[in-house]
Amino acid sequence: MSANYISPISMEAISSLCGELDKNNSINKSDYERYHVKRGLRNEDGTGVMAGLTRICSVEGYYILDGERVAKDGKLSYRGYDINQIISSCINENRFGFEEVIWLLLFGDLPNADQLASLQEVLSVCRTLPDDFIEDQILKHPSKDIMNKMARSIMCLYSYDEDPDDISVANVLRQSLQLIAQLPTIMNTAYQVKRRAFYNKSMYLHPINKNQTTAQYILNQIRSDKKFTDEEAKLLDIMLMLHAEHGGGNNSTFSTRVLTSSGTDTYSAIAAGIGSLKGPRHGGANISVSRMMNDIIANVSDPTDEGQIKDYLYKILKKEAGDGMGLIYGMGHAVYTVSDPRAVILKRSARELAYKAGYEKEFRTLETVEKVTPDLLREFKGTNDEICANVDLYSGLVYKVLRIPEDLYTPLFASARIAGWCAHRLEELTTNGKIIRPAYKSVSRKREYVTLDKRQ
């Protein structure tokens, strides 16, 4: 077990330096306009700066008419196939679909039955980690944060690869398939270690059942009795399909593409994706929604009363409540305006499941957040923007119904999104061929160097 490290640097000493740091790092907001800098790589109308071309995914939330952004219902397609069709076909045929999505994203077209079976086989064989990896790299150094542990474990796998730096398509494809299969194993092992080290609970590492789909495998590993229903596994499978990919511009995929463009190894590029996804403005929002929901329920006498929720959300925006970030989690999106198709699909499942499982209050709280936030945010920001619920608003509730612990919400997102990261890494390697390297305009004034003896 790793002990807590007490930093020799006192927070008091550091705090006194922060004023200095703030003073020398301030940048006038007006300078962004003056120098035509696209803050957050965004154009003035909020649309993203076009940074690349992709065949993997299309994310649509508006269209441009006479140079103006016009809001429209969100649309998501993987390799040209509408996500709604992919999911409804799996539901109608009562079969699992995440593996089909992995194939579609990596290779560009729907797999036939033989191709799908061969992918299943490869994933099953690759679920196992190298000899002693669990003992040496995961058990010995428990982490409070599973995402951090996943990124670290991916970096460690570099040392077990006989050919880690070869970035030929064949080698990167081999590494990608291995990592897609191994990430759920790493996730579960890291979680089990956390249970024992930080919650004083039993740790269970079940043998790997090679005849399971990814969703079945995950439920099998995280439940102490290995028991789950087919309905539960198919629901988790839908969650994995919905989270598998979201275009080249989302923060974690773009991070993966940025690192890939430098020619670095697969392990470094995928670890970067995990590090990015952890952030509460990105994948980490699913945990933040869950905490925000509990906070609202604890602080509002009637969580279905629109007025009370609105007042509490206003406090959150003013940073007087919640985690102090001023964000209403689960709401808003860089591309989607009127609706996020993933949230629409999830809300349908969440409503039915929540009512059945006794989480009606939680569902109605989130639904009220969804209803009152757009007007509230427009009032608060003084804008006219359309804003909708995003994928994270209802995903935590679905996981809660599946009895999945909060620790695993964002790691599950990563276990699905790794398929998209790998597809984009392969696309970056095969198509772009240029290092991604935007520019920063310096707004420092020129200064004469002062020797140490003359400084105040």
Ligand code: COA
């Ligand atoms: N709560 C508070 N403020 C929000 C917000 C929210 N849910 N959604 C947007 N805003 C703010 C933005 O921070 C931005 O403020 P700024 O002009 O001071 O920078 C402004 O409204 C306009 O935002 P917009 O351009 O529409 O979105 P964005 O691309 O800057 O932000 C998100 C997109 C997703 C980061 C943002 O909506 C957010 O932080 N949401 C909450 C976190 C979340 O659920 N993330 C999961 C995304 S799938």
